[in-house]
Amino acid sequence: MSRRSRRIPAVVRSYCMGLCMGTADAVPGVSGGTVALLLGFYERLVTGISAITPARIGAVCRGYEPGNRADARAALDEMELAFFVPLGLGMVSAVVLVAGAVTALSESHPVALFGFFMGLIAVSAVVLGRDLEFSRPRPLAAGASGALLAFGLAGGFTALDGTGVAIIAFVGAVSMSAMILPGLSGSLLLLLFGQYVYLSGQLTAFVSAVVDVLRGGSLEAVVDPGTTVAVFALGGFVGVLTISRVVRLALDRAREVTLAFLVGLIAGSVRAPVVEAGVHIDGWTQEAIGLLLVWAVVGGALVFVLDRLVGGFSPE
Numbered sequence: 001m002s003r004r005s006r007r008i009p010a011v012v013r014s015y016c017m018g019l020c021m022g023t024a025d026a027v028p029g030v031s032g033g034t035v036a037l038l039l040g041f042y043e044r045l046v047t048g049i050s051a052i053t054p055a056r057i058g059a060v061c062r063g064y065e066p067g068n069r070a071d072a073r074a075a076l077d078e079m080e081l082a083f084f085v086p087l088g089l090g091m092v093s094a095v096v097l098v099a100g101a102v103t104a105l106s107e108s109h110p111v112a113l114f115g116f117f118m119g120l121i122a123v124s125a126v127v128l129g130r131d132l133e134f135s136r137p138r139p140l141a142a143g144a145s146g147a148l149l150a151f152g153l154a155g156g157f158t159a160l161d162g163t164g165v166a167i168i169a170f171v172g173a174v175s176m177s178a179m180i181l182p183g184l185s186g187s188l189l190l191l192l193f194g195q196y197v198y199l200s201g202q203l204t205a206f207v208s209a210v211v212d213v214l215r216g217g218s219l220e221a222v223v224d225p226g227t228t229v230a231v232f233a234l235g236g237f238v239g240v241l242t243i244s245r246v247v248r249l250a251l252d253r254a255r256e257v258t259l260a261f262l263v264g265l266i267a268g269s270v271r272a273p274v275v276e277a278g279v280h281i282d283g284w285t286q287e288a289i290g291l292l293l294v295w296a297v298v299g300g301a302l303v304f305v306l307d308r309l310v311g312g313f314s315p316e
Helices: 003-007 010-025 032-039 042-050 054-064 066-079 081-108 110-129 137-153 165-180 186-192 196-214 220-241 243-253 255-268 271-279 286-310
Strands: none
Touching: 010 032, 010 081, 032 042, 032 165, 042 081, 054 066, 066 081, 081 110, 081 196, 110 255, 110 271, 110 286, 137 255, 137 271, 165 186, 165 220, 186 196, 186 271, 196 220, 243 255, 271 286
C-alpha cells in the first residue's frame, strides 16, 4: 500500500471501492466482482459475505443485553461491518446515479444506449474467454450451452411482469448473487429478464419521491417504487447469502466448466440489448442499425482500453 493510500481514511477508501464496484454492477456486461478482483479486495469481499450467518446476526440482535455484548462485538468484527457499510453505501450511490442516466437515455437515445451495452457485452466475452480452453469437449459444450441459453433468453420470451412481488424478488436474488462473481454482470441478467429499464426507472422514481418528501411533498409517491426497491433488495440479500454459495461451490468442483458456461452466457447475451433497443424504436432503419454499430464499437473499445490498463481481465 502506498504512503498516499495510508493517509486516506479506511471509510473513504471503502466508499470509493463501492462506487467503482456499484458503477460496474449497474452496467450490463461489466462485473462488479471483476472490479473487486482488480482493486484487490475480492477475497475479503467473499470472506466477509460468507461470514454473514444467522448465528452471527442473532448474536448482534441479542447485544442489547449486557451479558451478550462481547459476543455481539465479536460477531460485528467477524462480519466486517466497518468495511461493508461504507462499501455498500458507495455501491448504492453509484447505482442510483447510473440508474438515473439509464432511465433518461433509454427514453431519449435508446439505440445509442443499448448499442453501447452491446459492445460492452461482446468484448467482455472475448477478453474473459481468451484464457479458457474451449478446445476440450467439456468446456466447449458448457460454453456453447451457456451461449445458446442466453441467446434464447434474450429473445424476449423470458420478459417478466415487472409488477409481481415474486418476480422482483427472484430477479433481485439472481442478479445480486452475480455481483460477487467475476465475469458475470448482474445488470446483464436483469437485461435478459427484461427488467433492467423497468427497475432503473423504479429506482429513479423512488429517489425522486424521497427528495420530494424532504421538500415537503406527499409520502404516497414513495410507496409504489419504494416497495419495488425494498422487495428487490430483500431478494438480493437472500441471493447473495444463498445462490452465490451454490455458484461458488460449482466453481470449486468444476472450475473450468463453470467458467466456460459463464463466459458463454455473456457471449449469448449480446442479443439482449438489440432486442431491448427494438422495443424502444419504431423499426430498424439503416440509420438506426448504423448508430447501434457505432456505439457498439465505442463500448467495445472501452473494454479493450480498460483491459490494457489493468493488465488483463480474468473471469476467476
